[in-house]
Amino acid sequence: MALSSCKQTETKVNSTDDMGTYIPEKAIDEAVLELRAKYPEADYRLIERGVELVRKFWTSGDGSPDEFHKFCIDNYSNDKKTLADRFSRNLETVFGHFSRVGKEMQFPMHVEDGPLLPVDEIFASWSPFAHISDDWFDNRLAMILHLNFPYCSPDERNAMGMQWTDEQNAAVNLGLHFASRTPGSLQQDIEKISTRAELYISNYNIYMHNIVDEKGGRHFPEDMRLISHWGLRDELKSNYADRTETGLLKQKLIYDLMIRIINQEIPGEMINTQGNDYCPASNKFFRDGRESGFEREKDVRYAFLLEIFRASKAADKYSPLYPGAIERAFDQGLEMSFREVETMFTGFLSAPVNVKVGELIGRRLGRPLQAYDIWYDGFKARSSISEKELSAETARQFPDAKALERQLPDILQLLGYGRERADEICQYIVVDPARGSGHAMGASMKNDVSRLRVRVPETGLNYNGFNVAMHEFGHNVEQTLSMYEVENYLNSGIPNTAFTEALAFLFQKRDLEALGFREDNPGKSQLTILDNYWNAFEIMGVALVDMYTWKWMYANPDAKPEELKAAVINIAKDVWNKYYAPIFGVADSPILAVYSHMISYPLYLAAYPIGHLIEFQLEQHLEGKDFAKEIDRIFSIGHYSPNVWMTRAVGTELSAEPFIKAATKAVDEINAQLK
Ligand SMILES: [Zn+2]
Structure with a gap:
């Protein structure tokens, strides 16, 4: 294996070449046997899992098989609570400060605040996190973590998580850290090709x-x-x-x-x-x-997709918990298995109501459907107030970023919060004028703020900017509550990015309310449901194409670009013919393969439709309830597995069923009105 030149100059060269193969398997039994004798009351299955994991990460550079044995015996702890608390405290210190440092380094690039210097780009691209994984494997902290808090799969977390105490959930979350030992040079290869593809x-x-x-x-x-x-x-x-x-x-x-x-x-x-x-x-x-x-x-x-695939695949053997790019995107990133996501999507795409929605669109268009009508947007409820009026109002209220910051508590009040609580939350949110488009940057520890970034023109914030700001504000409120209101640091946050986005949309959709307008548009809710439903219907097929393409690449790792092209087109047509052709009356369209995320952010598309499903379940739950009270409660749940989180938030697991039911009702009602 080629080591990067900077590595060779260090005194200790730890090649990860023989990771997972260096320690003979029988060493597991020996260590487990001794640990069971030492701690007869401990759960032996957990001991077994922990020792097996350490073996998977261990290399010859970490020490001889005897040292492996001694490491396991010496570092297994029977007092998990105290050990977890120590990791929790130190991870908050490290992650919190590193992320703060990273944000400060990127500040000039992100924020309109004086001149941009050539060095700013170098500062911004330097990451304090770059070597922590290497360091913590070399000093064996990561090994101690895996020995004592062994990995639990998403299916296990979803199945058993409801019964866990917060302390047990924290221990499981701890085991998700330091999941790979990828050499820096490989990591750089992946980043380089991703940057080129972008x-x-x-x-x-x-x-x-x-x-x-x-x-x-x-x-x-x-x-x-x-x-x-x-x-x-x-x-x-x-x-x-x-x-x-x-x-x-x-x-x-x-x-x-x-x-x-x-x-x-x-x-x-x-x-x-x-x-x-x-x-x-x-x-x-x-x-x-x-x-x-x-x-x-x-x-x-x-060719780009293949290059990304090969760079990712090269990292597989250093990631024993997630031994493929697909597992890293699903089990690790979304905390849901590929199979679970696929089942949910195909269930949604096969729902009988889809034909009815298609017929309704055809009637509204007055022509037979075309393949591109996956992007039909005629259900969108238009506001009765013109964009010009809205922009005049936002510019008046928010002439600059600081004006927006001052008024964040007022916005929360308009959404139903009490003044005191609104002030309490907003003290941790700072607004900066963005150079580019808007974004939100959270904190990774208490005592740090989350940042709302939005572009504010000289003439004041326009309506479009305010709409974006509301989305980011949703992120900030979530980032604040899921950090400050969650007692155990290891449980802070939310399950995955699909959840973050769904929560941000709850705020974005209430932008008019946040400006002080009350809208009264009967029928809006039926149309809004169908608009969201059709969006989810479109993006789910696109996500399946992305997912199946990666399955194909893993089955055909030596494919040439033209072979991959043929495969992607076939996959897109298959998905189309199975779920879309019966509704559109058009066969063999490859249109679902057009998404550029497939190339620049591969294996990310599934997060979008999952976000739609979450958002729908949340909106349905919020109906008729005290918005502020529920947001406060839901955003404070923390990092639990998706199904556990959802059950705590709305009382049922993450599912496509409620959305399908609501769409069926909406179509039937609209059809009844037409008769
Ligand atoms: Zn967002």
Whole structure:
């Protein structure tokens, strides 16, 4: 194994090459036998698990098999509570301060606060966390952790978590730390290729004025430059408002263009370059107005995905708890198994109501459905107040970031909080004017603040900015409550990013209320349910394509880019034909493969539909209840497994069923009104 040059200059070179194979298996039995004799009252299965885990992480550099044996005997503790408390205190100190340091280093990059210096980028990209895993394996703290707090799988946590005390849950959470011993050089490889893939995607723009129909007609304005796929999709969506032939034609052009991107037939010269024309329907390219030969984009999209796959796969053997990128994304990241997520998604996609929703959309459009109607947005409830009026109001209330910070308690009051509680929460939230788009940065210890970042133009915060700020504020309130209100540090936080996002949306959706407006729009709730439902329906198929693609790559690790391309297209068509074709009446569309997250943030897409499901269950629970009281309670639950968290929050496990039921009711009611 190649060690990075910085490693070689250190006195101790710990190669992780023989990790998991160096200690013979029989050493487990010997250590377990002795520990059982020493602690006859202890649960021997936990002893076994702990010793097995230490063996999986142990390398020859850590010491001989005799030393392994001695380590296990000496470091097994029968007083788990005291040991967990010590880890808890020290992890809070380390994680809390490191994250504070990291945030300070990134401050000039993130916040509009004086000039940006060339050194700022270097400060920002340095991470205090970079070597902690190496250090804590080398000094054996991570080994002591795994020996005493052995790993519990998501299925076990979901199944048994309800019976655990907070102390037991904390012990299990502790065992989730330091889950891999990936060499720094491999980690860097993964980061490098991810950065390149992100760059490829962020530069994948199409100049829409150069996209022509089969008669050479142009339909998009001169300055329109759209990023694939987000920009293309949003433009397609916006054309639902145009009920003329042109609206349809533009949607069709964008759809054809997307298919050419998926198939990689698009001329390389059309990407991020303007001047020449391209007709996606006929796949004809025009240089200086004349039809011309061209070189297609040669499967670059899939080559990137393969490179990311190979870099991730190389790290598998250093991650014994999560031995594949799929396990790291699901079991570790989402704390739900691939199988559990897949079952939930396919159940949702097969729900009988989907056909009815499709029929309703067809009726509202007055035409047969097209594959791109997965992006139908006509259920969206429009506000009765114009955006201009709203922007005038937000600019008046929030001329700068500090004005927003001062008024955060007022916003909480408008949402139903008492003044004292609102002040108490908001003392830990600081607002900064962002350089880029908005974001929220939480704290990893008590006594640190969480930061709300939003872009504030000279003329004051506009409505769009306020809407984003409300989303981030939701994150901040969650970050504050799930840190300060959770007694045990090891239980602080929430189950996964899908939960964070769902909680942020609860705030974002109440932005008008937070401005002091009361909206009265009958029928809004049926339409809102269907709007969210259709969004979830779309993104679930997209997520399945992402998931199955990674399964395929693991089954075909030596594939070439063109083979991966063929596989992705097949997978997308399979998912389409199974769940979408019966509703759309269109077969074999590969459109679900167009998402750019698949390339720049692989295996992340599943978090979105899970977020939709969580949000729905929460909204349903909140109906008719005291919003502030419930938010306070729910945001303070802490880091428990998804099903345990959900049961504590709303009384039932995470499930697609409530959403399906509500959509069925909404469609039936709308259909009854039409009769
Ligand atoms: Zn968010």
